[in-house]
Each structure stands twice: as C-alpha cells, then as structure tokens.
Amino acid sequence: MPAAPRIAPGQLFAPEEWAPFQSRSAVAGPLLVLHCWGVIALAVALGIWIPWLIPLSIMIVGTRQLGLAILMHEAAHGALSRNLKLNDFLGHWLCAVPIGASLNNYRPYHLSHHRFAQQAEDPDLVLSAPFPVSPASLRRKLIRDLTGQTFFKQRVLLPLAAMKGSRAQAARLREPSDSAPRRPTDDHAYEALVTGRSILPFLLVNAGMLAAFSLAGVWWAYFALWLLPMATWFPMVTRIRNIAEHACVEGSAEDAFRAARTTRANWLERAFIAPYWVNFHAEHHLFMHVPCWKLPTLHRALHTRPEGERMEVAGGYAEVLKRATTRPKAETAAAG
Template identity: 50%
Template structure:
C-alpha cells in the first residue's frame, strides 16, 4: 500500500511561524465544546418559549451536533487539549462520537487520502453526479431516510431475519449496549423534561435534528471536502478542498472551521482554531493558489452535480 504524500511544515513555515500554529491550547478546545452545548441549549430554550421557531432550532441544533462531531474529530488528532488523557476524555465523553472507534479509522483516511486504500474514498468516488441524483439524496437526508438506513435498518433486519423461536431480547440488549449514549441521553432528557410537560423536547429538538438536518449538512460537508478530487492524486496540496464559508454557512453548515479542510489535510495536527491563521500565512507566501479551494459551497455543489442528465429514452414508433 502506497501512503499519500505528506507535507513537511518546514517547506512553508519558519520555526517561529510554525510553533504557535502547532500549539494546543488548554482552554480553547474545551471552550468550543462548551460553546456547542450552550448553543444547543439556547436553541432548545428558544423553541420551548416560542414554538414557532422550532424549524430554526432544528437547523441550529443539527449544525451544533455536527460541530460536536468535528470537535471529536479534532480530539482524534490529539488537537483538542495538550494533555492526551484530557483530550481523549473530552473527545469521548463530551461530544457525540465514539473516539476510540473513530480514531484508527480516520487516521487511515489521512494516511491514504484519495488513494485506493482510503476508507472514505467511497464518499467522493461517485462524483460528479446529476442534479436530479443530488436532489434525491438531499430529500432522503431531510426526510430521515438516510438516518434510518445508517442507524437502524441493520437492527430491523436482524429482528426480521431471526430464526424461528429465537428471542428478540438478546438482539435488543445488544442494540442498547451499542447505542448506550443514544438511549442514555434519551432517558436522562425525558426524565428532566417530562415532569414539566416537555416530553416532546427530546424527539423534536434532539432526534429530529439528528435524523434530518445533520445527515444533510454532513453530506454537503463531505462533498465540499473531497468530491471531484482526483483519485490517486499525488499532490498533497490537493488531497482535500477548502471552501470559503459565509457567516450563515458557518452557523448552519460548516461550524468550527471545518471548511479549512485542505489546510487540515496538509497539517492534520494543527488545532481547528489555528486553521484560519494557517491559511492567511499560506496566502501571504503564495501557496494558496496551488491548493484546492472553492469560493463558496454553491460553487462546489454545482461542480458535484455537473454530470449531464441522461437523454430520455424515446420509444420506437
């Protein structure tokens, strides 16, 4: 297996420039995690007080759910805190992901970025696709079909295909153990809200964002990062794409600097909050023009959906 080419920071930065970029803050990473949860609670409170804002709250909370996953991703690179034990504890317990399972998988993605062995290659390989195909995917995301397929269809299949006379309880017990965070969060939230008549908070303001907005923006983020990037790309400055994000896009689609993805692949241990500064320095040095970038998410989506529609089949007379 041939690993992807890597970038040596010494190619672009002096030791004085590189040291602050690589430095991990003891408070910035945990502060971003706290920020994500604070926004989630604030959006939920807004929806409880003004139910008309529930659709807006779903989008806000879904974006912060993605934000927590992004911060768990930073922890996978040991970039969330300078103390590895603290880094791993925060990443594994205060975000929404399984850091232990995610880390080896994701580091494999970096090692073989856009190479045949890249475990994420299947996410970018189908592109470009047609507009109709992209529209269908987004509809499946927003209607919960993608969430069901990824999270629950396997359990339903196991229950449906069990042998005659086989008890459902071992299967359900295994499902609860595997999804203990999901069910634990559900039980705790219902216990805290149901006595006040707010039993609907968990399904509407946690599960609904997780099942609709989160899958859609996760797809759009994946498209922006690697869609239409050449397989087997030899240039490490073009293994991933950085996309300019407006204020609204950072709020609802690309939180916590996730849009600086080319810089992240070039220097994967740089904490996310240093990526904007990294890009500015690269721009000053004339490197940015050699990197894979996009001016907006709209530009990337147009590229990803640029495959022509197939010609309609005309029946013979």
C-alpha cells in the same frame, strides 16, 4: 499500499513561523465544547418559548450536532486538550456518544483516512468517488436526508445488521450510488456502523436527556428539538460537508496541496452548514495536528506562499454543489 503524499512544515515555514501552529491550548477545546452545547441549549429554549420558530431551532441544533462530530474529530487528533485524558473524555462522552458515535472506533478509522487520503486504501474514498452526479441524483440524496430515510438506515437498519454480525446483510442494506452501482456510499454507512458498536451508551445518554426534558415538563422537546434535528438536518449537512471536503478535486491523489478542498464560508454557512472551521479542510489535510481554531490563520499563511496557489478553494457551498453536479466536458461529450 501507497500512502498519501506529504509535506513537512519546514518546507514552507521557518521554525519561529511554525511554532504558534504547534501549540495546544488548555482552554480553547473545552470552551468550544461548552459553546456547542450552549448554542444547542439556546436553540432548544427558543423552540420551546416560541414554537413557530421550531424549524429554525431544528436547523441550528442539527448543525451543532455536526459541530459535536467535528469536535469529536478534533479529539481524534488530540487537539481538544493538552491533557489527553481530558481530550478523550470530552471527545467521547460530550461529543461522540450523544450523537451515536464512538471516539475509540472513530480515531483509527479517521487516521487511516489521513494516511491514505484519496488513495485506493482510503476508507473515506467511497464518500467522494461517485461525484459528480446528476442534479436529480443529488436532490434524491438530500430528500432522503431531510425526510429521515438516511437516519433510519444509519441508526436502525445498519446497526441491527452490525449487531447481528452479518456483514453481508449490512452490505445489502447499503444502497448503491446513482453513478456507481454497488458502491456502498450514499448514506454514510460508516457512521451507522459506529452507532451500532456504541448503541448502549447512545441510548443511555439519550434516555437521560429525555428524562431531563420530561422533568422540565417539556418531554416533547426531546423529540422535536433533539431527535428530529438528528434525523433530518444533521444527515443533510454531514452529506454536504463530505461532498465539499473531497469530491471533484483534480489531482487529489498525487498532490498534497490538493488532497482536499477548502470552502470560503460566509457567516450564514458557518451557522447552518459548517461550524468550527470545518470548511478549512485543505489546510487540515496538509497539517492535520493544527487545532481547528488556528486553521484560518494557517490558511492565510499558506496563501502567502506560491505553493498555496495550488490548493483547491471554493467560493461557497453553492459553488461546491454546482461542481458536484456538473459533468466534465470531455465526459459529457463522450456520453453524447
């Protein structure tokens, strides 16, 4: 069972250069959680105040729901707070539970992904292995996300199967990918099974949110401005994130510098696709305990070293999706 290739910070940085990347902030993580919920609250208020802006609010809220997942991911690495109890409280109750996840379930799964990144034992390998796919296949996937089909499978069918303890039934519910038959990857099955394990906290927190909206006299806003983004925009940007992080990166199983992709995101992409520096994924895989808000600085530092030139860096998410739907020339010729 080979582990993913690793590199020690000392191979690239002097101790005094690496020291700033090791430190944990007492306030940065909690402020990011506050920021995420603040953006959600403002987007919801905007949709209530100006109903014709509800589509914009849906995109903002859905992206910040992904932001909550990203901050849960930070908590899984112990990066939200130097106080581990506060780290886990914030990561679980304020980030994971509202979107139907569980920090306790996510952490061992995700650390296994880091240990075996792009190896056969990587539990996330199924998310990148089917790519590249045809443009038509990707369109179908994104349509399933935006029409709520992925959400229904994640949050209803698979959790029900998981709660019944029927692995065979859960496997039958997972659609095979278009390029690799019988591969259970398309609709983020892992997230759905986590939801199944944490369904009661999710329902209780969301019932509380519905009650709060109702007491404010805008019960409909819970469905239009919280549940609808979770059922549409959130699955779509989660899929795009998964594609961008690992799909179609040559040499990712052999070279620590190519275990993942970094995507240069402009302000619009950061607002609607990639919040909280999630686009710096190659840096994260090299040094997974560096907090997310330090990844841009780490990116610049790495690219002053010759080794940094080996890293996979895309110019934007449109470029990533183009690569994910373009067959290698050799493969295309063989198919012809």
